Amino acid sequence: MSNVVSANNLxxxxxxxEVIIKNATFSIKKGDFVFITGPSGSGKSTLLKSFYGNLKxxxxxxxxxxxxxxxxxxxxxxxxxxHLGIVxxxxxxxxxxxxxxxxxxxxxxxxxxxxxxxxxxxxxxxxVKLSGKEEKYPMELSGGEQQxxxxxxxLAKNPFLILADEPTGNLDEYxxxxxxxxxxxxxxxxxxxxxxxxxxxxxxxxxxxxHFTIDExxxxxEVH
Amino acid sequence: MxxxxxxxxxxxxxVAILLGLExxxxxxxxxxxxxxxxxxxxxxxxxxxxxxxxxxxxxxxxHIEKVEEIAKSKILDRVNLNTDASKGKTFEAxxxxxxxVKLDSYLTISALDEVKKNLMKSKSIRRIETFNSxxxxxxxxxxxxxxxxxxxxxxxxxxxxxxxxKQMEVWNFLHSQRMKVMEIFGASLFLRxxxxxxxxxxxxxxxxxxxxxxxxxxxxxxxxxxxxxxLKENVEEIFAFTDFFxxxxxxxxVVMIAVFLVVxxxxxx
Numbered sequence: 392m393s394n395v396v397s398a399n400n401l402x403x404x405x406x407x408x409e410v411i412i413k414n415a416t417f418s419i420k421k422g423d424f425v426f427i428t429g430p431s432g433s434g435k436s437t438l439l440k441s442f443y444g445n446l447k448x449x450x451x452x453x454x455x456x457x458x459x460x461x462x463x464x465x466x467x468x469x470x471x472x473x474h475l476g477i478v479x480x481x482x483x484x485x486x487x488x489x490x491x492x493x494x495x496x497x498x499x500x501x502x503x504x505x506x507x508x509x510x511x512x513x514x515x516x517x518x519v520k521l522s523g524k525e526e527k528y529p530m531e532l533s534g535g536e537q538q539x540x541x542x543x544x545x546l547a548k549n550p551f552l553i554l555a556d557e558p559t560g561n562l563d564e565y566x567x568x569x570x571x572x573x574x575x576x577x578x579x580x581x582x583x584x585x586x587x588x589x590x591x592x593x594x595x596x597x598x599x600x601x602h603f604t605i606d607e608x609x610x611x612x613e614v615h
Numbered sequence: 616m617x618x619x620x621x622x623x624x625x626x627x628x629x630v631a632i633l634l635g636l637e638x639x640x641x642x643x644x645x646x647x648x649x650x651x652x653x654x655x656x657x658x659x660x661x662x663x664x665x666x667x668x669x670x671x672x673x674x675x676x677x678h679i680e681k682v683e684e685i686a687k688s689k690i691l692d693r694v695n696l697n698t699d700a701s702k703g704k705t706f707e708a709x710x711x712x713x714x715x716v717k718l719d720s721y722l723t724i725s726a727l728d729e730v731k732k733n734l735m736k737s738k739s740i741r742r743i744e745t746f747n748s749x750x751x752x753x754x755x756x757x758x759x760x761x762x763x764x765x766x767x768x769x770x771x772x773x774x775x776x777x778x779x780x781k782q783m784e785v786w787n788f789l790h791s792q793r794m795k796v797m798e799i800f801g802a803s804l805f806l807r808x809x810x811x812x813x814x815x816x817x818x819x820x821x822x823x824x825x826x827x828x829x830x831x832x833x834x835x836x837x838x839x840x841x842x843x844x845x846l847k848e849n850v851e852e853i854f855a856f857t858d859f860f861x862x863x864x865x866x867x868x869v870v871m872i873a874v875f876l877v878v879x880x881x882x883x884x
Binding site: 468470473485487 | 792793795796797799800801802803806883884
């Protein structure tokens with residue numbers, strides 16, 4: 392199976408003095424479900440940011456979906472991002488847009504017709520158990536509901552890679568379970584690669600997964 | 616109400632800037648014709664030993680536009696000497712040549728002195744009368760009005776720009792979150808700024824229409840009914856149809872620069 396993520400001696404730093412990830416070498420294949428854990432401040436979110444081009448590698452190489460993230464051009468990065476599904480702990484929804492508009496954001500960016508957008512929004516909102524909330528605004532929803540909107544948005548364009556940064560960090564048990572189910576399904580049924588940064592791997596998880604951990608020195612290990 | 620609130624904060628400073636620009640255009644146009652009438656009404660008198668053509672004058676100073684010889688008989692008529700015809704003829708023949716000289720523009724006093732100095736370099740020219748005192752008072756009044764108006768326009772424009780900078784801060788606060796999220800999901804710069812561009816373009820068009828409306832109202836409701844001749848003579852100068860396009864272009868350029876500055880300053884977290 393082909394590699395979706397491939398890192399070789401990857402070093403990440405916000406400035407050359409403060410190295411966050413040191414010489415990491417790993418690969419993630421298509422259809423893998425990967426948890427990344429580690430203590431606070433170890434660089435889990437930083438590593439995830441480098442996957443969607445928010446942070447350029449300081450040294451080494453990083454290839455995402457066949458694109459070299461060290462020398463990637465702006466236009467190529469935009470194209471890559473339009474094929475990723477990203478979920479954030481703080482949801483990052485657009486507050487002045489309705490739930491439906493938030494969900495179809497990736498489709499709107501890619502120029503899909505309003506009919507396709509509307510059909511897809513209804514399907515996804517049904518999927519995340521938010522049918523009937525299309526016209527609501529994010530601030531009118533609970534935290535769990537907002538995160539489900541975030542997951543629906545991440546799934547909108549059937550991405551080849553889903554990146555989730557602490558997706559259940561602020562959520563109650565019910566919302567957390569809904570989100571894990573959605574991620575499992577995306578991976579299991581659609582063969583989507585999923586990378587989740589989390590403090591704690593859920594107790595009950597129904598599909599096989601890989602587990603990477605980052606220690607306090609920024610070294611990345613796979614836990615077998 | 617929300618629409619008005621959202622747009623008025625940009626329309627207000629834009630209208631201030633456009634009013635400044637239109638006042639500048641109108642003032643320039645009307646003062647141009649006033650300046651022309653001042654220039655046409657002004658002549659200097661030159662007394663020359665030999666006969667001189669316009670090219671002779673132009674060779675000494677390029678500001679010379681028109682030269683007219685004043686008939687010696689006219690000068691004698693003015694002087695009104697009680698002499699017989701034969702003596703008069705002899706006297707006329709002994710007189711130098713008199714010229715009325717017009718300039719190509721309304722010059723400053725120092726430039727006028729420069730013209731005089733240049734002409735005096737000619738060995739033929741004996742004397743030049745520039746009527747400085749009348750000229751100076753007219754020129755100083757004209758310059759003062761022009762300076763006051765330009766200062767007022769400049770002041771208005773600066774205030775307008777400060778208000779636009781404030782509005783840019785508001786835009787940054789209102790739109791940066793949306794633009795950052797859109798960037799994460801791969802939206803191009805144009806797509807990210809589309810909402811802001813649309814809003815700014817509407818405001819630019821509305822501001823140009825409002826400013827044009829103000830000047831059309833001034834032209835038709837006030838100037839046409841005014842008793843001031845100088846205003847009535849220049850009524851068509853107050854607003855020309857092409858001014859709308861100048862205002863529209865200016866407001867679109869200003870808002871596009873403002874939008875561009877806001878968009879490029881939104882950095883991904």
